[in-house]
Amino acid sequence: MVHGEAWTIKEFFVYPNEYIYWTIQIVMYPFMTGLVAGAFVLSSLYHVFGVKQLKEIARFSLVFSFALLPVAMMPLMLHLQQPQRGIEVMMTPHFTSAIAAFGIVFTTYAMIVASELWFVYRKYFVDTALELRQLGDKRTPVQNFRHLLYTVLTLGAWDVGEHALEKDEKAVKFLAGLGIPVACFLHGYAGFIFGSVKANALWMTPLMPVIFICSAVVSGIALCIITYVVTMELRKLIYAWQRRNKPYLPSTEELKSAELHVVTMTTKYLVMFLVLAITLELLDLIFRGYTAVKSWDILRKVIYEKDFTKIFILQYGFGNLLPFILLLLPRLTIRRAVAATLMVLVGVFMMRWNVVIGGQAFSASYSGFMEYVLPIWPHDMETFKEGFFGALMVLLTPYVLFYGLTKVMPVFGLKEDSH
Amino acid sequence: MINRRDFCKKALLVAGGLAIPLTALEIFNPRRLRAEKSGSGKVRWVFLVDTHKCVGCGLCVRACKIENEVPYDANVTRTWVERYVVTKDGKIHVDSPKGALDGFTSTKIDQGAEHPLEIRNEDIDKAFFVPKLCNQCDNPPCVQVCPVGATYQTEDGVVLVDRSWCIGCGYCIMGCPYGVRFFHPVHRVAEKCNFCYHRISKGMKSACVDACPFGARRIGNIKDPNDPVTKIIMTERVAILKEEYGTKPQVFYLGLSREVK
Amino acid sequence: MKNHVLRPLFLVIGVVLLFLAARTVLVPADFGVHERGYMYGWYRKGNEAEWKAVKVKYKTVAYCKECHRDKYDDIKSSPHANIECENCHGPALGHPDDPPTLSIDRRREHCIRCHARLPYKTSGRGDIRGINPLTHHVEAECTMCHYPHNPKREVKK
Ligand code: SF4
Ligand code: SF4
Numbered sequence: 111m112v113h114g115e116a117w118t119i120k121e122f123f124v125y126p127n128e129y130i131y132w133t134i135q136i137v138m139y140p141f142m143t144g145l146v147a148g149a150f151v152l153s154s155l156y157h158v159f160g161v162k163q164l165k166e167i168a169r170f171s172l173v174f175s176f177a178l179l180p181v182a183m184m185p186l187m188l189h190l191q192q193p194q195r196g197i198e199v200m201m202t203p204h205f206t207s208a209i210a211a212f213g214i215v216f217t218t219y220a221m222i223v224a225s226e227l228w229f230v231y232r233k234y235f236v237d238t239a240l241e242l243r244q245l246g247d248k249r250t251p252v253q254n255f256r257h258l259l260y261t262v263l264t265l266g267a268w269d270v271g272e273h274a275l276e277k278d279e280k281a282v283k284f285l286a287g288l289g290i291p292v293a294c295f296l297h298g299y300a301g302f303i304f305g306s307v308k309a310n311a312l313w314m315t316p317l318m319p320v321i322f323i324c325s326a327v328v329s330g331i332a333l334c335i336i337t338y339v340v341t342m343e344l345r346k347l348i349y350a351w352q353r354r355n356k357p358y359l360p361s362t363e364e365l366k367s368a369e370l371h372v373v374t375m376t377t378k379y380l381v382m383f384l385v386l387a388i389t390l391e392l393l394d395l396i397f398r399g400y401t402a403v404k405s406w407d408i409l410r411k412v413i414y415e416k417d418f419t420k421i422f423i424l425q426y427g428f429g430n431l432l433p434f435i436l437l438l439l440p441r442l443t444i445r446r447a448v449a450a451t452l453m454v455l456v457g458v459f460m461m462r463w464n465v466v467i468g469g470q471a472f473s474a475s476y477s478g479f480m481e482y483v484l485p486i487w488p489h490d491m492e493t494f495k496e497g498f499f500g501a502l503m504v505l506l507t508p509y510v511l512f513y514g515l516t517k518v519m520p521v522f523g524l525k526e527d528s529h
Numbered sequence: 530m531i532n533r534r535d536f537c538k539k540a541l542l543v544a545g546g547l548a549i550p551l552t553a554l555e556i557f558n559p560r561r562l563r564a565e566k567s568g569s570g571k572v573r574w575v576f577l578v579d580t581h582k583c584v585g586c587g588l589c590v591r592a593c594k595i596e597n598e599v600p601y602d603a604n605v606t607r608t609w610v611e612r613y614v615v616t617k618d619g620k621i622h623v624d625s626p627k628g629a630l631d632g633f634t635s636t637k638i639d640q641g642a643e644h645p646l647e648i649r650n651e652d653i654d655k656a657f658f659v660p661k662l663c664n665q666c667d668n669p670p671c672v673q674v675c676p677v678g679a680t681y682q683t684e685d686g687v688v689l690v691d692r693s694w695c696i697g698c699g700y701c702i703m704g705c706p707y708g709v710r711f712f713h714p715v716h717r718v719a720e721k722c723n724f725c726y727h728r729i730s731k732g733m734k735s736a737c738v739d740a741c742p743f744g745a746r747r748i749g750n751i752k753d754p755n756d757p758v759t760k761i762i763m764t765e766r767v768a769i770l771k772e773e774y775g776t777k778p779q780v781f782y783l784g785l786s787r788e789v790k
Numbered sequence: 791m792k793n794h795v796l797r798p799l800f801l802v803i804g805v806v807l808l809f810l811a812a813r814t815v816l817v818p819a820d821f822g823v824h825e826r827g828y829m830y831g832w833y834r835k836g837n838e839a840e841w842k843a844v845k846v847k848y849k850t851v852a853y854c855k856e857c858h859r860d861k862y863d864d865i866k867s868s869p870h871a872n873i874e875c876e877n878c879h880g881p882a883l884g885h886p887d888d889p890p891t892l893s894i895d896r897r898r899e900h901c902i903r904c905h906a907r908l909p910y911k912t913s914g915r916g917d918i919r920g921i922n923p924l925t926h927h928v929e930a931e932c933t934m935c936h937y938p939h940n941p942k943r944e945v946k947k
Contacts, residue, residue: 111603111714112603112604112605112711112712112714113711113712113714113717114712115604119641119642120641120642121640121641121642121643122623122640122641122643123611123622123623123624123625123640123641123790124641125609125625125661125707125708126604126605126606126609126625126627126628126708127605127606127609127628127702127708127709127710127711128708129711131699131702131703131712132699132703186698189698189699190696190697190698191695191696191697191698191699191712191717191718192695192696192697192717192718193696195677195694195695195696195697196696198677198679198694198696199676199677199696200809200813201677201813201816201817202677202678202694202817202821202832203676203677204675204676204677204678204828204832205828206673206674206828206829207673207674207675207676207700208674208676208700209674209676209698209700210676210677212676221798221802221805224798225798225799225802228797228798229795229798232794265794265797265798265801266797267794267797269794274794277793277794277795278795280795281795303700306674307674307703307704308670308704308706308774308775309670309703309704309705309706309774310703404773473708474706474707474708475623475708475790476790477621477623477790478623478641481642570825581913581914582914583913583914584904584913584914584915584918585908585913585915586903586904587903588877588903591877592848592876592877592881595847595848595881596846596847596848596881597844598844614910631899631903632902632903632904632906633906633908633915634899634902634903634906634923635906636908636909650909653909653910655910655912656908656910656911656912656913657910657912657913658913658915668830669830672829672830673829673830678821678832678833678834679833680833681824681826681830681831681832681833681837682826682830682831683825683826683838684824684825684826689837689838689841691833691834691837691840692837692840693834693837693840694833694834694837723841726841726842726844727841727842727843727844727845727846728846730842731842731846733846733850734850736847736848739848739850739874740848740874740876740877742870742872742873742874742877743872743914744872
């Protein structure tokens with residue numbers, strides 16, 4: 111079977127070799143990188159611009175951003191026909207291609223996030239390593255392993271004096287500042303990958319990178335809010351249970367008000383970026399309609415007829431307008447914020463879908479259409495990778511990674527933390 | 530203040546860094562980068578299609594598939610033939626069932642998932658066939674977008690794919706405005722028409738040119754002023770496909786109609 | 791301990807150097823910028839030869855007529871003169887060594903590529919004599935009545 115044939119339905123005249131070659135994984139790719147970038151920007155708002163209210167969520171979103179990082183690569187690897195050769199992007203990069211710099215930008219970014227994490231957690235690493243060292247021979251094998259791990263993680267920098275910690279703080283600030291442009295670049299440039307394809311009438315617009323950045327930030331913030339709320343709920347449960355023996359833990363009410371405060375603050379930023387993203391998208395649409403070049407005939411059919419539900423109902427209506435109203439209504443509650451942010455996530459996902467799949471919904475001959483039928487039950491590797499379960503796997507991996515990371519770098523309940 | 534120990538450490542580091550050969554840093558050499566773009570070679574392959582002559586038999590498609598080892602029944606092909614039927618109501622009907630691998634044997638227009646369309650003979654204003662293949666563009670966007678240098682243009686203008694280097698990202702497929710590229714069903718890498726590079730470099734013609742009984746397809750060297758194909762291109766009214774993309778396609782058409790996509 | 795701040799940077803530099811070293815080993819020596827410059831000519835030179843080495847399957851009529859002169863003369867004096875032998879007899883490949891005999895395509899589907907009647911006045915197709923394949927002697931192979939090398943001649947029974 112030819113790649114793409116399993117999920118493409120052709121209608122009217124489509125060139126014989128045209129199929130939906132870029133499928134759900136390429137929808138996931140900008141969606142996931144968007145989350146990475148968004149999460150990082152959120153954490154930087156605190157570190158760089160000193161938005162105090164975001165202190166709680168800052169460290170959280172930094173770790174989360176790190177957990178998301180490898181997952182931004184995953185959809186790409188899943189979509190390559192020869193994933194084992196993926197490293198060639200670094201070996202023989204061809205920089206006239208928008209994809210070529212991906213490897214380099216991505217690793218740079220990964221290194222920045224990793225270093226920033228190191229500075230944020232260095233004191234914790236040192237403390238823990240020293241604590242475990244004191245146990246001496248009484249260490250269990252697990253403790254032995256942890257001792258080794260933390261010792262390595264300190265990179266031999268044991269000084270946790272006031273002076274050294276101050277330096278750490280400066281480094282964090284520097285890295286967070288450096289990370290913002292890199293994060294935006296990483297993502298805006300995902301937009302460039304599409305925007306620069308001159309063969310595709312829907313993709314080719316210089317606005318694409320900017321639109322991608324804005325929606326990235328939106329989705330990143332939205333995801334952080336949701337994950338934050340979920341973890342807070344879990345903490346409430348756990349604390350309520352533990353408080354019987356440890357009465358000094360914060361009470362449910364305290365947690366709740368703190369939580370609401372953080373969520374309200376964060377949604378303000380969410381709304382800001384949301385407005386920006388929608389404005390740009392609408393501008394693009396209006397411009398296309400007004401200039402009505404050759405491709406507009408077929409684009410109009412795709413946008414207003416074929417994909418109407420996906421674009422206007424799911425993306426703009428359910429994913430943008432509704433949450434916008436929900437977030438702006440006075441007296442925001444946690445529940446409403448969560449509902450709205452979930453919708454925003456759906457909206458951003460639909461936006462990616464409508465760009466990636468919508469861009470392939472019409473033939474380059476402008477006289478036929480292609481429809482993508484998402485493979486649900488996989489019957490071979492291909493339909494798994496580029497089907498529902500492949501996407502699900504990509505969606506769930508960051509949580510598994512996040513769980514693993516928090517074992518090494520706890521996000522909550524650090525004693526007197528500086529950052 | 531730098532103390533001796535620190536100094537030693539740093540000196541070692543610098544020395545270590547220098548030990549890495551400079552060539553390791555050479556991602557590309559700027560001097561070679563300026564290498565002449567138009568090339569100094571004596572050959573630049575071009576193609577000439579005479580749409581007046583094509584009758585839609587699809588023998589070219591068949592020969593191409595066998596010659597270039599693209600599985601015969603797979604629904605992808607390096608070259609194909611399109612049929613255009615323009616009816617009295619101004620509608621343009623286009624089809625290319627299986628790329629015209631078995632030619633056009635019915636008056637019904639294939640419409641993919643829609644029902645085939647029967648067109649009455651008396652409704653037809655004009656009908657004709659147009660063969661398509663890779664344009665071996667002078668500014669091949671497919672090559673420009675390949676992230677790893679797996680597809681490239683040779684000095685004689687043919688765009689090739691390195692099957693052992695292609696990562697299968699599909700960016701080149703997206704980048705070609707002519708829908709020429711696809712994934713090879715067996716090798717699972719990007720695949721495209723290469724003017725039968727193994728034949729033309731041996732002095733033969735491409736398989737499709739040889740297979741066409743009507744002389745609708747011809748291949749030539751535009752740098753050779755005495756080449757009959759060159760003469761036609763230079764002296765007659767030829768057209769190219771989708772000029773607006775700036776790809777500078779090198780497949781020239783005689784009798785190209787405005788309906789052709 | 792002075793300037794622990796630079797530790798991650800050293801680590802990063804180390805990784806980059808390791809990578810660059812690996813790169814010299816892993817990238818083929820003939821990979822580089824060739825005639826068409828970096829934009830269009832960034833590739834592994836050796837691949838050109840690999841493409842040139844692809845086996846030729848269709849040997850063209852020039853090859854066939856060396857042995858089958860009679861058949862060649864036969865078809866060259868008929869309206870089918872321009873049809874290459876291999877279009878119906880299949881690619882010669884290494885014939886007569888490999889394969890010793892070729893498989894001839896006598897299917898109706900093969901003939902109706904041209905001879906299914908399509909009444910297109912504006913295309914050469916309209917001038918070719920044709921039939922309706924759905925009604926014209928559906929059960930028979932064309933070659934039972936029509937001699938393919940020269941359709942004007944009676945078929946030898
Ligand atoms: S026609 Fe398409 S595949 Fe061929 S050179 Fe041009 S862009 Fe590349
Ligand atoms: S599919 Fe292969 S040839 Fe095409 S852009 Fe990707 S790596 Fe290059």
